[in-house]
Amino acid sequence: MTEEKEEVKTFKELGICEQLLEACETLGWKNPTKIQVEALPHALEGKDMIGLAQTGSGKTGAFALPILQALLDSPQAFFACVLSPTRELAIQIAEQFEALGSGIGVRCAVLVGGVDMVQQAIALAKRPHIVVGTPGRLLDHLSNxxxxxxxxxxxxxxxEADRLLNEDFEKSIDEILNAIPRERRTYLFSATMTKKVKKLQRACLRNPVKIEAASKYSTVDTLKQQYRFVPAKYKDCYLVYILTVMAESTTMVFTRTCDSTQLLSLILRNLGLRAIPISGQMSQSKRLGALNKFKARECNILICTDVASRGLDIPAVDMVINYDIPSSSKDYIHRVGRTARAGRSGVAISLVNQYELEWYLQIEKLIGKKLPEFPAQEEEVLLLLERATEAKRISQMKIRESGGKRRRKAGGDDGEEEIERYLGNKNGKKSKKLKR
Structure with missing residues (x-):
């Protein structure tokens, strides 16, 4: 059985129809990924699925292709609904559907927060085939x-089913499940399996096929992972050192809080590095503006919270730095999955201070290996201490000043005028306009 699967080389052999084969070719999808090889035959037979695969492994294609093929057989409005935990991922999924369905006239509607509901209602009135959204905004439209x-x-x-089932979304998901037909096909996709995913499996899937294209919690072989124990007071200095040594790399730096993304991006820019922040506190247009600048390499450092750790496919990411160690070790898997995607190599470096040791040890336990230490001479790193400290002082002062201005104006949504000016595009723009 395994040998047969290994012999499959093309989408055609998996049962994908001619129109969609042309779309795959146009997108440069030469051969199916492992999750696609495993999932497509079952999906095309009409089975429910739970797909576990490393992030960056082609999950979107694994569910989009069978849905589009079924849509071709019986075209109708509101044929499929895809739920995602973040706005950016929802937009990206819709773009993938539209790219794959461009030759067959597929219409998508994206329902996410931070965008005018009236515009979305107009898109829904045009009866799209595919609705992609975040649970809260989808529920708003179902109600209103x-x-x-x-x-x-x-x-x-x-x-990202595991994330959709945390307390932020669980109530909305339950209400959505009550508002849709029981007679349907259901796919759960995630890089990690949790008890809550198992609970949902019992609630809404019928004899699902479980596809595991990776071990339960794993990182890809092409990812070089390292750590560095650093005193908390020197963490900024180490970050600046790594980014300076790897100056040509495209890097995502993960922090724990929205405030940290603002502060770190200002510190780095004060030191001449091209950094830009993205966090849940920014408006949708600014988040998309930041992502587009990063994708276009206008800025090569993206400072982000875990809002950017799920599903975002930014192909050129060379390095991920965990400035703050995540308290949930599963979040580490998602963060480092932003690099070394689709067979490319990448580097992940975790800066661990004295307060984060326990969280870091949990990560090593989860991935089942001890990581090597990032090599650096501390004397060399600390040559940057004075400059980094001064940059931090200036940045904190700017944030305090802009905070005062914001209170006087009673406005501003990402809390930092300096960053707003740096983004340079108050309205933001999508990387690809979605068709109506």
Whole structure:
């Protein structure tokens, strides 16, 4: 059985129809990924699925292709709904559907927060085939948008299902499940399996096929992972050192809080590094503006919270730095999965201070290996201490000043005018305009 699967080389052999084969070719998808090889035959047979795969392994194609093929056989509005935990991931999934379905006239609607509901209601009135959204905004439309219903739905996909089942989304998911038909195909996709995913499996899947294209919690072989124990007071200095040594790399730096993204991006810019922040406190247009600048390499350092750790496919990421160690070790898997995607190599470096040791040890336990130490001479690193300290002082002062201005204006949504000016595009822009 395994040998047969290994012999499969093309989407055609997996049962994908001619129109979609052309779309795959146009997108440069030469051969299916492991999760696609495993998932597509079952999906095309009409089975429910739970797909566990490393992030960056082609999960979107694994559920988009069978849905589009089924849509071709029986075209109808509101054929499929895909739920995602973040706005950016929802937009990215919709773009993938549109790219794959461009030759067959697929219409998508994206329902996410931070965007005008009236515009979204107009898109829904045009009766799209695919609805992609975050749970809260989808529920808003189900409750308030006249004439919108998901009663005709044939397919439901929960992408990053483990995250969708935390307390932030669980109530919304339950209400959505009550508003859609029981007779449907359901796909759960995630890089990690949790008890809550198992609970949802019992609630809404019928004899699902479980596809595991990776070990339970793992990172790809092409990812070089390292750590460095650093005193908390020197952490900024080490970050600046690594970014200076790896100056040509495209890097994502993960922090624990939205405030840290603002502060670190200012510190780095004061030192002449091209950094830009993205966090949940920024408006949707600014988040997309920041992502687009990063993708276009106008800025090569993206400072982010875990809002950017799930599902975002930014192909050129060379390095991930964990400035703050995540308290949930599963979040580490998602963070470092931003690099070394689709067979490329990448580097992940975790800066661990004295207060984060326990969290770091949990990560090593989860991935099942001891990581090597990032090599650096501390004397060399500390040559940057004076400059880094001064940059931090200036940055904190700017944030305090802009905070005062913001209170006087009673406005501003990402809390930092300096960053707003740096983004340079108050309205933001999508990397690809979605068709109506």
């Amino acid at each position: 948008t006249k004439g919108f219903s998901l009663r005709p739905l044939k397919y439901l996909v929960l992408d």
